[in-house]
Amino acid sequence: MGFYLTLVTCGSGAFVFELRWHLPSPKIGIMEYLMILIVILLPYITLYYASTTDPGFITKENHRNALRIYPFDCIIFHPRNTCRTCKFEKPARSKHCSLCKTCVAKMDHHCAWINNCVGMNNTRYFLVFIGANLLYLLYGFWIVSRLITGIVEATSSSRVDVDIPPDVGQYQLWWDFAFYRETLGALLILTGLLQLVVVGFLIFQLYLIYSGTTTNESMKWDDVKEAIKYKEIMIFEGGPEEAYAFPREDIILDLRQRRVVAIDEHGRASEQIPIGSSGRLVKHIRELVNIYDRGWKNNYWDVWKPKKL
Ligand SMILES: [Zn+2]
Numbered sequence: 001m002g003f004y005l006t007l008v009t010c011g012s013g014a015f016v017f018e019l020r021w022h023l024p025s026p027k028i029g030i031m032e033y034l035m036i037l038i039v040i041l042l043p044y045i046t047l048y049y050a051s052t053t054d055p056g057f058i059t060k061e062n063h064r065n066a067l068r069i070y071p072f073d074c075i076i077f078h079p080r081n082t083c084r085t086c087k088f089e090k091p092a093r094s095k096h097c098s099l100c101k102t103c104v105a106k107m108d109h110h111c112a113w114i115n116n117c118v119g120m121n122n123t124r125y126f127l128v129f130i131g132a133n134l135l136y137l138l139y140g141f142w143i144v145s146r147l148i149t150g151i152v153e154a155t156s157s158s159r160v161d162v163d164i165p166p167d168v169g170q171y172q173l174w175w176d177f178a179f180y181r182e183t184l185g186a187l188l189i190l191t192g193l194l195q196l197v198v199v200g201f202l203i204f205q206l207y208l209i210y211s212g213t214t215t216n217e218s219m220k221w222d223d224v225k226e227a228i229k230y231k232e233i234m235i236f237e238g239g240p241e242e243a244y245a246f247p248r249e250d251i252i253l254d255l256r257q258r259r260v261v262a263i264d265e266h267g268r269a270s271e272q273i274p275i276g277s278s279g280r281l282v283k284h285i286r287e288l289v290n291i292y293d294r295g296w297k298n299n300y301w302d303v304w305k306p307k308k309l
């Protein structure tokens, strides 16, 4: 978080310091002043909410509730899986954070930028925080471009103090000035590059929610895909209980009495496979259902209005 605050404060400081050389500028009106103020303040305000909101820390008091929020799918989340630090059964979709030193409900990831976990309760604030940063970078890029255009136009209309050959084009002149005023050039490049990174990250986060998953779960699904490639996942059907076999997780029966069997590299099952069932090798991830994907509208609603812990 310290690095982030330094970056934003230095960026804004350099901009404001540079701005005083160019005022009054015909390109900056009263509305722009107001917008600049809001856009500079927004990253700090949204950072405050994203970093100070309880992401969904699971305590001894709310543990029972946390268990009820999401069912175990017996593919990526298994019941009776105890957290060694917190000493309780890990609720479905939760993960223990070694930095926060507790389990977090619907854990996405621990974000160093906000120095907090992103989980069930603060994913919405985290998205608004990314949005505020994107606005900051887009608006910064635009306003710096306008300042440069203002200088170029002023110089072109009165070529008195600057010796410019008549054949130099406006476009080249624009870039020459951007780099002649180093701060403007640096801000232009920084905001230009960083906005691409932030757009990419925002699209990734929105896509995860759209598909009813989290960063943590998407990594677990990658493990499942890998296991399918090595022919390690089996579904048992036709027996008294439907069953999944997944070798990298611990065992047991879930709330709907589905048997989960761990199979080692020699094909030995750690649990007894239900009598009369016939095992079928999973060939594609599509054969497994993500029960947490309840349609994109519900998925977004779930993030915006999280359930009470
Ligand atoms: Zn824990």
Ligand SMILES: [Zn+2]
Binding pocket: 097, 098, 099, 100, 101, 109, 110, 111, 116, 117, 118
């Ligand atoms: Zn954390």
